[in-house]
Amino acid sequence: MDRRTWLITGASSGLGRALAEHVLAQGEQVVATASSVQATTELAARYPRTALALRLDVTDAEQRAAGVRAAEERFGGIDVLVNNAAIDFVGALEEQEEDDYRRLFEVNFFGAVALTRAVLPGMRRRRSGTVVNVSSMDGLASLPANGYYSASKFALEGFTEALWQEIEPLGLHAMVIQPGSFRTGIEHRTKASGTAIEDYAATAGAFRAMLDGLRPEMFPGDPARAARSIYQAATAAQPRHWVVLGSDAQRRIGVKLDLLRAEFEAGRALAASTDFPGAAEHAVL
Numbered sequence: 001m002d003r004r005t006w007l008i009t010g011a012s013s014g015l016g017r018a019l020a021e022h023v024l025a026q027g028e029q030v031v032a033t034a035s036s037v038q039a040t041t042e043l044a045a046r047y048p049r050t051a052l053a054l055r056l057d058v059t060d061a062e063q064r065a066a067g068v069r070a071a072e073e074r075f076g077g078i079d080v081l082v083n084n085a086a087i088d089f090v091g092a093l094e095e096q097e098e099d100d101y102r103r104l105f106e107v108n109f110f111g112a113v114a115l116t117r118a119v120l121p122g123m124r125r126r127r128s129g130t131v132v133n134v135s136s137m138d139g140l141a142s143l144p145a146n147g148y149y150s151a152s153k154f155a156l157e158g159f160t161e162a163l164w165q166e167i168e169p170l171g172l173h174a175m176v177i178q179p180g181s182f183r184t185g186i187e188h189r190t191k192a193s194g195t196a197i198e199d200y201a202a203t204a205g206a207f208r209a210m211l212d213g214l215r216p217e218m219f220p221g222d223p224a225r226a227a228r229s230i231y232q233a234a235t236a237a238q239p240r241h242w243v244v245l246g247s248d249a250q251r252r253i254g255v256k257l258d259l260l261r262a263e264f265e266a267g268r269a270l271a272a273s274t275d276f277p278g279a280a281e282h283a284v285l
Contacts, residue, residue, distance in 0.1 A: 003050070004235070005075040007031040007067070009058055009115065010085030012039040015134065015182060015230075018223035019082060022231055024051055031071040031078070034085070058085050058111025059103075068118045077126060080234055081119045083112035083156075084134040089193035090145045090211065092204035096193040101148040108152035113159060120167070127171040132234050133160045134177045137249035141256035144200075145207035164241055173239045177230055178253065180246025182221030221246040 006023050010016040012034035020032045020040075024047045032040040033056035040053035052074050056067040071078050086108045089100045116131050123129025138146055139153030157176050164174040192208050226245050233243045244250050272280070 003028050004079040005029040005031065005071065005077060006080040006082060007033065007071050007078045007115075007119070008082040008084055009033050009056065009111070011043075012036055014084075015179065015223050015226055016082070016084040017043070018227040019084070019230055020051075022224070022227040026231065029075050031067070031075070033067055058083075058115060059106045061114070064111075064114055064118055068115070068122075072122065077122050078119045079123075079128065080130045080132060081115060082132045082134065082230075082234075083115060085111060086134070086136075086152075088146070088149045088190045090149075090190060090204070090207050091193045092145060092197060092200040093147045095195060095197055095200065095204065096148060100193040104148055105152050105155075108149070109155045109159070112156055116159075116163070120172075123167075123172050124170055129172045130234050130239065131160070131163065131167075131172075131174040132177060132230065133157075133174070134179065135160075137178055137180045137244070137246070137252050139176070139178060141252045143207070145204035161241070174241075175233060175239055176242050177233070178242060178244045178249055179226060180221055180244075180249030180252070182223050182226055182246065220248055 006020075006028060008016050008020050008023075008030060011020045011030075011032035016032075016034070017039065020030045020043060023030050024043070027050070029050045029052075030047070031052045031054060032043055033054045034040050035055065035057045037053050037055045044051040044053040052070065054067050054070055056063050058064065068078065087104055089096055089104060112133055116133075119129070119131070133156050135153045135157050136149075138150040139157045142150035142154070160174050160176045167174060190211065192211060196205055196208060198205075229243070229245055233240060244253055
């Protein structure tokens with residue numbers, strides 16, 4: 001089997017680091033990128049022939065272009081792009097600072113979009129390649145205090161769903177990974193944004209209050225097991241489109257789907273009542 005080349009963003013810690021470790025252990029090639037290269041450089045030193053550590057802030061256009069170019073020059077092309085880099089701020093939608101939620105979208109959504117667009121020409125030329133977009137259980141089931149993070153992941157999921165319909169006829173694939181709570185150290189990286197408003201004390205405020213008390217044991221997911229599952233999903237002969245990871249994600253997404261189905265069925269007659277008479281049979285979509 002030819003070695004695949006993976007470009008993984010946010011590879012200095014958490015799921016990105018665990019995935020880079022696992023892919024390299026399979027004998028494949030990894031371009032491990034992060035805004036800080038201390039951890040990725042150590043990883044590349046252990047795999048000098050198959051790993052390349054690059055500084056890559058996904059919001060920086062020059063660094064994105066340089067990263068893709070370096071990957072192609074070193075390994076000949078990118079077979080699997082994993083858009084994993086993400087940040088989070090918590091707080092009610094009214095509370096959070098505009099600079100914070102705009103930065104969140106630049107990293108979580110627009111950075112992933114730009115990197116995807118950068119690797120697609122090479123994948124199309126080879127008629128081979130997979131884009132793996134790491135979303136979240138929050139990308140399908142939103143919660144108070146995490147609305148902007150959820151919105152960025154909802155956007156990423158909508159982008160990816162359109163993407164796979166466009167590229168699968170070309171022999172390419174795209175998928176969404178929906179992890180739950182994994183022991184990635186995210187409790188140390190998540191910050192509150194803005195000034196708390198008392199009216200939200202029982203909703204978003206309850207999540208703000210949890211930040212200082214978060215402990216690793218509160219997160220059921222094992223990053224190493226997630227890495228194995230992502231690798232298997234991305235390299236499957238018939239890749240899936242949605243991959244849920246974690247018992248908490250399975251539970252929360254299941255509740256959301258049940259609620260959505262119930263409201264969908266309850267509104268069936270209302271939906272049909274808003275058509276021009278006899279127009280449904282001529283619908284374009």
